[in-house]
Amino acid sequence: DVEFDPLSSFRGKVLNHDMAWEIMEGHWSLDAESCSWRPVLGQNPAYDYFPCQYNTWYRDPRGNRGWYDPVFKVITLDGREVWRKRHYRVLQGDVPGSFQLSTEDNGISLREFWRIVDADDALTWAVFHYAGAAKSVGQSYTGSLLVTKDGLVPTCRSGQAERIRKAFEKAQVAPFELQLWLLC
Numbered sequence: 001d002v003e004f005d006p007l008s009s010f011r012g013k014v015l016n017h018d019m020a021w022e023i024m025e026g027h028w029s030l031d032a033e034s035c036s037w038r039p040v041l042g043q044n045p046a047y048d049y050f051p052c053q054y055n056t057w058y059r060d061p062r063g064n065r066g067w068y069d070p071v072f073k074v075i076t077l078d079g080r081e082v083w084r085k086r087h088y089r090v091l092q093g094d095v096p097g098s099f100q101l102s103t104e105d106n107g108i109s110l111r112e113f114w115r116i117v118d119a120d121d122a123l124t125w126a127v128f129h130y131a132g133a134a135k136s137v138g139q140s141y142t143g144s145l146l147v148t149k150d151g152l153v154p155t156c157r158s159g160q161a162e163r164i165r166k167a168f169e170k171a172q173v174a175p176f177e178l179q180l181w182l183l184c
Contacts, residue, residue: 002129002142002172006097006115008054015116017064023119023126024057024066024099027149035071037126038151041178043168044143050074055147057090066090088112101132108134115146116169125154127167130146144171146178 010019026036033052034109052073059066068088073081088103093113101112112132119126125148144166146153154160165175 001129004115004117004129004170004172006095007118010119011121017092017096019096019152020092020099020116021057021059021066023097023116023123024068024124025059026057026123028056028058030126037147038149039145039147040151041146041177042143043145043173043177044141052151066091066092067096101130104133108136110134117171118163120160120163121125124148125160127164127171129171144173160161 006015006020007023008015010023013019024036028061029032030038034056036057037055037114039055050072054071056069056071057066058069068090069085070088071083071085074110075081075087081121086103086105088101088128091100093099093115099114101110101114103110111158112130114130117129125146127144127146129142129144131142132139146168154164168175168178
């Protein structure tokens with residue numbers, strides 16, 4: 001796994017666990033149509049066939065845990081498009097901006113470690129890094145995501161391109177490794 005510390009400050013203050021959850025929750029609300037984030041760029045080749053995603057993060061109000069519910073389109077080998085979802089349990093890590101995730105996928109236990117690499121103060125975008133493993137089948141994986149509220153890549157006019165590039169560089173991701181998601 002790539003070694004680096006998660007984001008250390010947000011909106012001019014030292015990042016704490018509540019602020020980290022606020023970043024992960026992003027644009028989520030109780031509205032049935034809302035989600036936290038829409039991935040627009042990603043590194044992990046396992047997601048090549050997931051061209052559309054809606055990622056929802058939310059806290060359990062009774063403690064330091066929460067849930068992550070990605071909903072994603074899969075293009076099957078025979079060309080069909082089907083929607084899938086997962087439900088992850090999320091525990092905040094020891095360091096603010098880090099999270100431990102776990103879920104079951106068709107009987108296989110998955111464990112993932114997520115970090116916030118960077119996030120815009122207005123939450124127009126964020127960059128996350130994750131490392132996971134399915135130990136029972138001997139598989140491990142890492143990846144990084146650029147996420148936005150609307151699923152659109154921030155424009156160069158936004159002045160954020162260099163900061164986003166540096167976030168991916170921090171996670172040791174080269175631009176040629178990124179896959180562009182399609183709008184759905």
